[in-house]
Amino acid sequence: MSQGASDLISLQIDGQWVKAAPEMTILDAASKTSVYIPALCAHPDLPPAPGLTPCDSVFRDCRKIDGSVTGTDEGCQLCLVQFQDGSIHRACDTPVSEGMVISTQSDAVVKQRQGRMASILANHPHECLICPQRDGCDLTTCSMGVPPEKRCCSKFTFCELRRVADYVGISRETLGDTAEIHPIVVDGPLFTTDYSLCIGCTRCVRVCKYVRERSSLAYTLSDGKVVMGWSGATPRESRCNFCGACVEVCPTGALIDKGLRRKPKLLFTKPASPPVKSLPFNADTIEGVPDTAGVLQLFDAQRRTICIKGTPNLREELKQQATSTNQAKFFFYEESGMFTQRESELLQEFSQEHNHLPTLNTGGDLDDLLG
Amino acid sequence: MDTLVKPPTNGNEKAKEFFRWEEYRWTSQDIDWRGGKVVSAGIDIGSVGSKAAVMVDGKLYATANMRTGAGSADSAKKVLDWALEGTGLSQDSIHYIVGTGYGRLRIPIAKRAITEIGCHALGANFVYGSTVRTILDVGGQDCKAIKCDERGKVLNFVMNDKCAAGTGRGMETMAQLLSVPIVEIGTRSLEVDEEPEPTTSLCVIFAKSEAVSLLRRGWDVNKVLASYCRGMAIRIAELLAHVQMEEDFAITGGQSKNIGLVRRLETMLGVKALVPKEGRDPQLAGAIGAALFAKATHEKAVGVR
Numbered sequence: 033m034s035q036g037a038s039d040l041i042s043l044q045i046d047g048q049w050v051k052a053a054p055e056m057t058i059l060d061a062a063s064k065t066s067v068y069i070p071a072l073c074a075h076p077d078l079p080p081a082p083g084l085t086p087c088d089s090v091f092r093d094c095r096k097i098d099g100s101v102t103g104t105d106e107g108c109q110l111c112l113v114q115f116q117d118g119s120i121h122r123a124c125d126t127p128v129s130e131g132m133v134i135s136t137q138s139d140a141v142v143k144q145r146q147g148r149m150a151s152i153l154a155n156h157p158h159e160c161l162i163c164p165q166r167d168g169c170d171l172t173t174c175s176m177g178v179p180p181e182k183r184c185c186s187k188f189t190f191c192e193l194r195r196v197a198d199y200v201g202i203s204r205e206t207l208g209d210t211a212e213i214h215p216i217v218v219d220g221p222l223f224t225t226d227y228s229l230c231i232g233c234t235r236c237v238r239v240c241k242y243v244r245e246r247s248s249l250a251y252t253l254s255d256g257k258v259v260m261g262w263s264g265a266t267p268r269e270s271r272c273n274f275c276g277a278c279v280e281v282c283p284t285g286a287l288i289d290k291g292l293r294r295k296p297k298l299l300f301t302k303p304a305s306p307p308v309k310s311l312p313f314n315a316d317t318i319e320g321v322p323d324t325a326g327v328l329q330l331f332d333a334q335r336r337t338i339c340i341k342g343t344p345n346l347r348e349e350l351k352q353q354a355t356s357t358n359q360a361k362f363f364f365y366e367e368s369g370m371f372t373q374r375e376s377e378l379l380q381e382f383s384q385e386h387n388h389l390p391t392l393n394t395g396g397d398l399d400d401l402l403g
Numbered sequence: 404m405d406t407l408v409k410p411p412t413n414g415n416e417k418a419k420e421f422f423r424w425e426e427y428r429w430t431s432q433d434i435d436w437r438g439g440k441v442v443s444a445g446i447d448i449g450s451v452g453s454k455a456a457v458m459v460d461g462k463l464y465a466t467a468n469m470r471t472g473a474g475s476a477d478s479a480k481k482v483l484d485w486a487l488e489g490t491g492l493s494q495d496s497i498h499y500i501v502g503t504g505y506g507r508l509r510i511p512i513a514k515r516a517i518t519e520i521g522c523h524a525l526g527a528n529f530v531y532g533s534t535v536r537t538i539l540d541v542g543g544q545d546c547k548a549i550k551c552d553e554r555g556k557v558l559n560f561v562m563n564d565k566c567a568a569g570t571g572r573g574m575e576t577m578a579q580l581l582s583v584p585i586v587e588i589g590t591r592s593l594e595v596d597e598e599p600e601p602t603t604s605l606c607v608i609f610a611k612s613e614a615v616s617l618l619r620r621g622w623d624v625n626k627v628l629a630s631y632c633r634g635m636a637i638r639i640a641e642l643l644a645h646v647q648m649e650e651d652f653a654i655t656g657g658q659s660k661n662i663g664l665v666r667r668l669e670t671m672l673g674v675k676a677l678v679p680k681e682g683r684d685p686q687l688a689g690a691i692g693a694a695l696f697a698k699a700t701h702e703k704a705v706g707v708r
Contacts, residue, residue: 165565167561167562168561168562168563168564168565168642169563169565170563170566170638170639170641170642170645171641172605172637172638172641173566173568173604173605173606173638175565186644188645189561189645189646190647342508343508344508344509371508372505372506372507372508373505373564375518376518376519376520376562376564377562379518379520379560380560380561380562383557383558383559383560384559384561387558387559388557388558388559389520389521389557393518393521
């Protein structure tokens with residue numbers, strides 16, 4: 033791939049030095065480290081969204097929608113990073129340069145990112161995403177009074193929008209109710225299109241244009257917002273041959289294969305859990321923990337959760353854990369009278385994100401106890 | 404205030420407890436515990452039922468299932484003692500006991516507590532075989548969908564403990580309302596000429612009043628039960644969708660014995676649920692998994708693993 037070591041340049045991302053080819057973007061370079069930069073429009077196999085040429089009209093459900101070609105899509109803007117001089121840039125389309133020092137988690141970046149996330153979610157049904165009873169909900173009866181058309185779609189537990197939103201942080205205060213939803217669902221033979229769920233990331237447009245080279249999908253601009261649709265009056269007229277690439281890359285439920293009940297392919301590296309509060313795992317900090325009931329979490333040196341355990345006595349349990357494991361370097365706890373229930377809730381959240389339980393819960397010493 | 408329309412009965416009505424299911428115990432006739440290397444036990448204290456499974460070298464030896472009383476510690480001792488009744492085996496001769504379930508951390512006689520999610524997966528692997536990949540555990544008050552691998556290791560799960568629709572409590576409520584013994588709900592719900600529409604509400608509280616109005620309309624009890632079971636199956640099937648169900652599919656927990664719920668789930672999901680292996684009780688999956696973990700923990704401790 034690279035011609036030689038002298039062709040690679042070095043840059044620092046959140047304190048980690050990494051070597052990258054000169055034409056790489058910051059986002060590409062970051063993917064070689066353990067640093068996660070959130071993005072909804074970027075995709076490892078596609079050129080970045082900003083700069084993609086719009087069309088003057090698109091078709092939805094055979095109806096023409098006129099728009100404008102003035103202006104261009106700025107992308108989701110979640111991948112913002114901050115340079116040493118304080119300036120903020122998109123990681124997805126900014127090339128690396130020698131000696132760059134980048135921060136992906138500075139206060140300014142985090143704040144802007146959350147603002148962007150709120151804008152993206154404002155027009156996408158988000159009531160289920162911010163609901164405190166979200167995990168384990170079957171979406172059939174709702175005690176929060178959310179009407180069915182505003183509840184989440186069948187990608188509920190695994191959609192990329194949800195994962196990224198959880199990582200970036202959803203601000204309940206800034207998000208009001210979703211505006212009136214008129215689901216514009218078109219049922220084709222192979223996949224379903226729900227335009228009300230589209231966040232305008234243009235991944236589908238780009239995969240169709242650059243990977244499939246058919247340009248069946250396109251976008252136009254309306255009031256500065258991305259409106260995605262077919263380039264021709266019908267899918268057939270748009271030269272679509274139903275390859276399904278657009279469905280694969282869609283981060284929301286806007287494009288779903290019909291009969292989706294199978295394991296989804298996770299294209300991206302899973303977002304890391306958001307940074308949590310943690311205390312160093314040592315005898316002194318353990319002494320400061322109350323001896324009441326609650327749930328503790330143990331983290332390894334990289335602050336990854338390795339154990340979630342409910343207990344009637346937090347301090348005692350932590351002392352016991354200190355003698356039986358040496359992997360734990362940090363910990364945190366919450367007090368809770370309903371500790372077995374709370375433990376199950378936290379385990380559920382964890383398994384939704386990672387597709388397994390924390391290593392010391394049924395992996396670790398229990399793993400080799402299985403047949 | 405319940406202005407109840409009571410269904411026709413056979414006349415000798417007292418305040419009968421239709422919700423009460425039979426407690427039971429069992430001992431193997433083929434195994435002598437004295438000849439075994441490892442005697443292990445698992446105790447699953449659930450919100451409605453307490454279960455104990457005693458195994459000798461990984462084979463089921465004695466089991467018991469009774470209603471959970473007010474105190475977890477008492478329930479654990481009681482159910483284990485009952486399982487051991489008549490066997491000559493005393494608690495002291497058990498090499499290792501693991502506790503699980505809602506009350507798992509208040510079982511003094513257990514040496515270790517393991518989350519019921521892990522125990523159910525391992526137990527289902529024992530009850531149903533190594534092909535099971537998706538387990539639906541419908542217990543007394545909550546339901547869980549668990550994804551596991553061929554060894555019974557948990558990969559993912561969703562759990563809903565906020566809604567009792569479809570769980571044991573929901574069925575108990577219906578049994579008492581309609582004066583139908585709870586163990587007959589399933590079979591009677593299938594004895595209908597044609598499958599009725601499900602209850603319009605999937606919430607047990609509202610389904611209760613809906614059931615009463617259906618009776619007033621002239622529906623017979625079986626039809627009301629069918630409508631209710633169908634509604635409950637819909638709600639549980641939705642939960643399974645969120646864990647991307649894969650075959651083979653199996654059901655554990657008390658509701659695994661509700662044929663009315665099981666058949667309707669199979670129809671809705673388009674998948675047949677596995678049938679348990681001979682002599683293995685899916686309602687005891689949690690306790691069985693705990694007993695298997697107990698055996699393995701003991702073997703590891705004494706160095707034979």
